[in-house]
Amino acid sequence: MSYLIAAYTSIWVVLVFLIFVLLKRNKNLALEVTELEVRLSELEKAGLKE
């Protein structure tokens, strides 16, 4: 029974860690989107059009 508790608890802790990593990755992607949007608008202001 103690092995069962240890197994469930460890799986759950790993899962929470993975979710945390995914949230972090998503935050970084959102930052990259903002940066790219700024760069794009700067280039467009400078007179370059697609």
Add this chain to the structure above:
Amino acid sequence: MNRSSTFDYVLLGLTFVVMTLAIVWALGIAPPDAEQGEVQRIFYFHLGSIWPAFLAFFYVLYASVRYLRSRDMKWDHKAMASGEVGMYFASMVLITGPIWAKPTWGVWWAWDARLTSMLVMWFIFLGYVVLRQYIDEDSKRARISAVLGIIGASMVPFVYMSNRWFETQHPKPVIAGGEDSGIKDPNMVIALVLALVAFTLLYILLARVGEALFSNEGRVKDLRARLFALEEDS
């Protein structure tokens, strides 16, 4: 930190608390089953996983129909995130099922209507997730995925009803399964409710994070292509 990501962290905290309570109740407080003993405790996580899997696949159906009607990629991202998370939960059901079946039925697997239809549905959604990696064109990928998602989700009612319609090795439903169904011990009921709530919260959290990831990845890809085109011209 924007409001959406703050909500995700709050949801993560809430999921953590409820899941921890579910583990404590299921493994420590709820009594062992009179017939099956300790092994029955896997039931809380087995049933806890199937409910969000069904919910996820129904959401795939809804989002896929919305995509086909609007051609808005937002719905494709929502469907994909839900489908992938549903696959994880369905995989958990297919893993915990045999672990429970061996000591209670004496076999790991039985080719009855419930288990077989669940496996077929799992394969359809495996195809749904894997197929997307092999189609580069966004609109074509979204269209084919939507059709496959609708076909896969249409199996949910059959899987759910299969052990009512057919004689199966799999037991009859615990909830709304007839006169003898239901759990009598209050601590078993609490453990089951906590597990259902915890897995539902986990589904919502994973689907939200997945959708945001797909959406941001698509946006980054699009912006990079536009920047590349601009810099090429200059």
